[in-house]
Amino acid sequence: MDFGSANVTERNQLPPALAISTVIFALRSDGGRQALWMPLVRRIREPHLGKWALPGGPLSGRESLQDAAARNLNETTGLAPRYLEQLYAFGGLDRAATQRLVSIVYWALVQPGEADLARESENVKWFPADALPDLAFDHNTIVEYALWRLRNKMEYGPIAFSFLGESFTLAQVRGVYEAVLGRELDPANFRRHLRATPDIVPTDTFQQGGRHRPPRLYRYTGAASPDPGFPRRTP
Amino acid sequence: MDFGSANVTERNQLPPALAISTVIFALRSDGGRQALWMPLVRRIREPHLGKWALPGGPLSGRESLQDAAARNLNETTGLAPRYLEQLYAFGGLDRAATQRLVSIVYWALVQPGEADLARESENVKWFPADALPDLAFDHNTIVEYALWRLRNKMEYGPIAFSFLGESFTLAQVRGVYEAVLGRELDPANFRRHLRATPDIVPTDTFQQGGRHRPPRLYRYTGAASPDPGFPRRTP
Numbered sequence: 001m002d003f004g005s006a007n008v009t010e011r012n013q014l015p016p017a018l019a020i021s022t023v024i025f026a027l028r029s030d031g032g033r034q035a036l037w038m039p040l041v042r043r044i045r046e047p048h049l050g051k052w053a054l055p056g057g058p059l060s061g062r063e064s065l066q067d068a069a070a071r072n073l074n075e076t077t078g079l080a081p082r083y084l085e086q087l088y089a090f091g092g093l094d095r096a097a098t099q100r101l102v103s104i105v106y107w108a109l110v111q112p113g114e115a116d117l118a119r120e121s122e123n124v125k126w127f128p129a130d131a132l133p134d135l136a137f138d139h140n141t142i143v144e145y146a147l148w149r150l151r152n153k154m155e156y157g158p159i160a161f162s163f164l165g166e167s168f169t170l171a172q173v174r175g176v177y178e179a180v181l182g183r184e185l186d187p188a189n190f191r192r193h194l195r196a197t198p199d200i201v202p203t204d205t206f207q208q209g210g211r212h213r214p215p216r217l218y219r220y221t222g223a224a225s226p227d228p229g230f231p232r233r234t235p
Numbered sequence: 236m237d238f239g240s241a242n243v244t245e246r247n248q249l250p251p252a253l254a255i256s257t258v259i260f261a262l263r264s265d266g267g268r269q270a271l272w273m274p275l276v277r278r279i280r281e282p283h284l285g286k287w288a289l290p291g292g293p294l295s296g297r298e299s300l301q302d303a304a305a306r307n308l309n310e311t312t313g314l315a316p317r318y319l320e321q322l323y324a325f326g327g328l329d330r331a332a333t334q335r336l337v338s339i340v341y342w343a344l345v346q347p348g349e350a351d352l353a354r355e356s357e358n359v360k361w362f363p364a365d366a367l368p369d370l371a372f373d374h375n376t377i378v379e380y381a382l383w384r385l386r387n388k389m390e391y392g393p394i395a396f397s398f399l400g401e402s403f404t405l406a407q408v409r410g411v412y413e414a415v416l417g418r419e420l421d422p423a424n425f426r427r428h429l430r431a432t433p434d435i436v437p438t439d440t441f442q443q444g445g446r447h448r449p450p451r452l453y454r455y456t457g458a459a460s461p462d463p464g465f466p467r468r469t470p
Binding site for chain 1: 249250251252253294296297298299300321323324326327328335337339
């Protein structure tokens with residue numbers, strides 16, 4: 001038996017390690033066009049030293065999964081988003097070199113006001129979600145999965161409003177859909193569709209700014225997600 | 236410091252243990268009426284010795300999460316259902332007495348022909364999902380969560396067909412909805428709704444049996460779940 005296969009045997013006998021990671025999406029304006037951006041953290045130790053990665057870390061014995069995700073997120077970006085949910089547990093056999101690693105991944109959707117407050121530093125930086133570098137571990141795959149789930153959810157429910165503030169213009173809602181779906185939508189059709197949605201109600205307020213004809217602000221009065229029936233914090 | 240708090244300290248310093256469990260749902264006829272049933276396993280050791288529990292066990296270093304779920308399921312019930320997906324990771328702080336325990340839970344939907352083949356024994360028994368005994372650990376909560384997700388998914392997508400065979404009568408589809416939603420639906424309205432669904436197509440075959448006017452069989456030609464775009468086996 002050579003040294004390599006002995007290592008594999010040892011590796012198989014270690015219990016799996018457990019980590020929590022978070023995918024954070026926010027809308028940012030990128031030369032006039034809105035796009036999905038996400039904060040990443042530069043790894044300051046091996047493995048994958050120097051590569052960008054999702055914020056996260058090992059699960060301690062004292063925190064719920066959701067609390068660990070919220071803490072990681074806050075420590076790296078200073079954010080405390082309202083939309084923070086479990087996305088998926090990734091547990092493929094070869095995700096890490098030294099020990100079997102299972103990552104329970106949460107995802108957060110951040111509103112523009114919050115995103116503006118997010119910290120950047122040498123080791124925390126925001127990237128456009130459709131132009132990420134080569135990330136540590138399988139984090140590119142995890143982001144791909146998160147984008148796919150987000151697009152899927154947009155077809156079925158009101159998740160788009162998690163990216164917007166209390167009130168918004170109809171063009172801003174279209175901006176969310178365009179940024180997430182990655183294609184332009186017909187403005188007139190989209191407005192008609194939104195106006196026919198009962199949970200989107202006009203306010204008496206108009207967007208501030210130097211525009212010739214300021215657009216009306218709307219509010220979303222429905223549930224924040226299509227899953228309102230079960231307590232957010234499952235045990 | 237008393238003995239109790241010393242134990243809590245020790246417990247907090249152990250790394251979290253990781254288990255895979257599976258919630259299995261099948262339709263069974265229960266005096267003419269269809270209902271959701273699920274197989275449970277009697278615990279043959281402490282903790283919770285003698286109580287019924289979801290099939291499952293610790294994650295070994297050599298199996299993907301999905302493979303571990305499929306193996307547990309097959310070892311307990313003899314089943315290999317086509318619909319087997321990750322449901323949720325449960326990681327509350329006090330789920331087990333001796334060590335922090337995180338359970339990644341899968342769920343399986345089983346077709347009637349498969350369910351008839353399922354083994355029962357002294358330590359494996361099927362129960363109606365709405366009349367379960369007091370289960371081990373937090374497994375009652377996990378089943379509640381799975382039922383809630385199932386009801387939610389039925390509103391948005393074609394998950395109901397995972398409970399049925401290749402072809403089925405419209406009354407059988409209504410049976411699935413009634414069993415999952417726990418209430419009766421108007422037969423005429425339901426038929427009209429199904430007939431207007433493009434992915435449900437009539438066959439030239441009729442259900443066998445001694446009925447006066449045998450009902451026509453239909454097929455579902457759409458995707459098995461609203462999530463067809465991403466590979467089923469995520470890493």
